[in-house]
Amino acid sequence: MINKLKSQFSSLKREIQREKENIKCYNITNSINCQNCFFCDSCNSCYKITHSQYLENCMELSHSINTQNSTNSAYLKYCDNCHKSKHLIYCENCYNCIHCIASIGLKNKEYCIFNEQYSKEDYFKKLKELGDN
Numbered sequence: 001m002i003n004k005l006k007s008q009f010s011s012l013k014r015e016i017q018r019e020k021e022n023i024k025c026y027n028i029t030n031s032i033n034c035q036n037c038f039f040c041d042s043c044n045s046c047y048k049i050t051h052s053q054y055l056e057n058c059m060e061l062s063h064s065i066n067t068q069n070s071t072n073s074a075y076l077k078y079c080d081n082c083h084k085s086k087h088l089i090y091c092e093n094c095y096n097c098i099h100c101i102a103s104i105g106l107k108n109k110e111y112c113i114f115n116e117q118y119s120k121e122d123y124f125k126k127l128k129e130l131g132d133n
Contacts, residue, residue, distance in 0.1 A: 099123060101130075 022028060023035040031043040040046070041053040048060045055061060056068040064076040073082055077089045085097045093105045099120075100112040111123035118126060 101127075 021032050022037070025034055025037045028034060028037050028040040028043065030041055031037065033045045034040065034043050034049065035047050037043060037046055037049040039051045040049050043049055043052065043055045044057070046055050046058045049055060049058060050062045052061055052064040054066045055064060058067060058069065059071040061067065061070060061076065062074045064074065067076045067079045069080055070076055070082045073085045075087045076082055076085065079088050079090070080092045082088055082091055082094045082097070085094055087099045088094060088097060090102045091097070091100050091104065094100060094103060095107045097106050097108070097112070098110045100106060100109060103112045103115045106112060106115065109117060111118045111120055113123070113126055
């Protein structure tokens with residue numbers, strides 16, 4: 001019984017410590033060193049994040065998942081070092097891009113897959129071929 005009590009106490013202690021490290025956050029879980037974040041899970045060292053999970057070192061992101069070192073963006077999935085962008089999947093080092101997949105080092109681009117630019121219509125056709133809705 002003592003071991004179980006010790007274990008539960010240690011868990012409670014860790015949880016309270018985590019809450020103290022997050023400042024002005026609401027409804028976040030498993031997150032550390034976050035500030036002004038809302039409805040997030042498993043974020044680390046983030047600022048002004050909402051409706052996101054598994055982020056690290058990000059600022060001003062929303063509706064994103066598994067992303068790191070990115071800022072001022074929305075709907076990023078599995079991205080690294082992307083800024084002022086929307087609707088990116090598996091992208092790195094992209095700036096001011098919209099609707100790009102598996103691209104690296106793009107700037108001011110739209111509708112790219114593997115760094116190849118498509119028309120809006122062809123982009124969404126290609127997405128269907130790849131099996132993404």
